[in-house]
Amino acid sequence: xxxxxxxxxxxxxKLSRSAIVLITGIVIIAIPCIILAGILISSAINTxxxxxxxRYLGDLDPAISExxxxxxxxxxxxxxxxxxxxxxxxxxxxxxxxxVNDEMSSEDIEALVDTVYETVIARLPIxxxxxxxxxxxxxxxxxxxxxxxxxxxxxIYYELTKNAMMDEPTTQLVSEPIDPELVxxxxxxxxxxxxxxxxxGE
Numbered sequence: 001x002x003x004x005x006x007x008x009x010x011x012x013x014k015l016s017r018s019a020i021v022l023i024t025g026i027v028i029i030a031i032p033c034i035i036l037a038g039i040l041i042s043s044a045i046n047t048x049x050x051x052x053x054x055r056y057l058g059d060l061d062p063a064i065s066e067x068x069x070x071x072x073x074x075x076x077x078x079x080x081x082x083x084x085x086x087x088x089x090x091x092x093x094x095x096x097x098x099x100v101n102d103e104m105s106s107e108d109i110e111a112l113v114d115t116v117y118e119t120v121i122a123r124l125p126i127x128x129x130x131x132x133x134x135x136x137x138x139x140x141x142x143x144x145x146x147x148x149x150x151x152x153x154x155x156i157y158y159e160l161t162k163n164a165m166m167d168e169p170t171t172q173l174v175s176e177p178i179d180p181e182l183v184x185x186x187x188x189x190x191x192x193x194x195x196x197x198x199x200x201g202e
Contacts (some may be wrong), residue, residue, distance in 0.1 A: 059137035075119050093140040102147045106156050112160045113145045113171055128195055132164035
């Protein structure tokens with residue numbers, strides 16, 4: 001009986017060295033592939049989900065509130081010549097957009113820019129809200145006042161900018177080039193045929 005059992009037992013096959021190396025290699029390759037697949041699946045599932053964070057952690061303190069923006073909008077809207085006002089706060093900048101009467105002169109619009117600025121800082125003092133220190137980043141301020149919402153001839157568009165690192169605000173008439181001669185030269189360079197025609201016509 002014991003001899004029969006011994007005969008029925010089959011000897012175990014041992015893996016060859018090359019087979020062991022092959023299996024080990026497959027396992028080593030499979031591990032990072034599995035990890036990568038998990039990352040891709042996780043990314044696909046979370047697509048469209050906003051990532052919340054605070055790039056201004058410890059900064060912008062005190063914060064500008066919705067009540068502040070609403071009050072500024074109402075006060076600017078009450079100014080003479082103003083037709084529409086938009087106040088928003090994109091990424092650490094208080095932006096005040098003011099659409100005025102189309103008939104207002106450039107001088108009147110420039111004066112209105114200063115009035116809007118005074119209205120803003122009466123509620124949000126410059127030193128408190130729009131001036132950074134060595135340890136804290138504060139808000140930038142942009143006031144845009146214009147008579148048209150297009151680039152048609154007659155557009156008057158002033159922009160007042162006060163970055164948090166600036167000592168004083170600057171105002172620019174952005175609807176007119178700072179260097180008209182340079183603009184004329186660029187236009188002439190881009191349209192040499194028209195320039196030649198003008199000369200030959202003379």
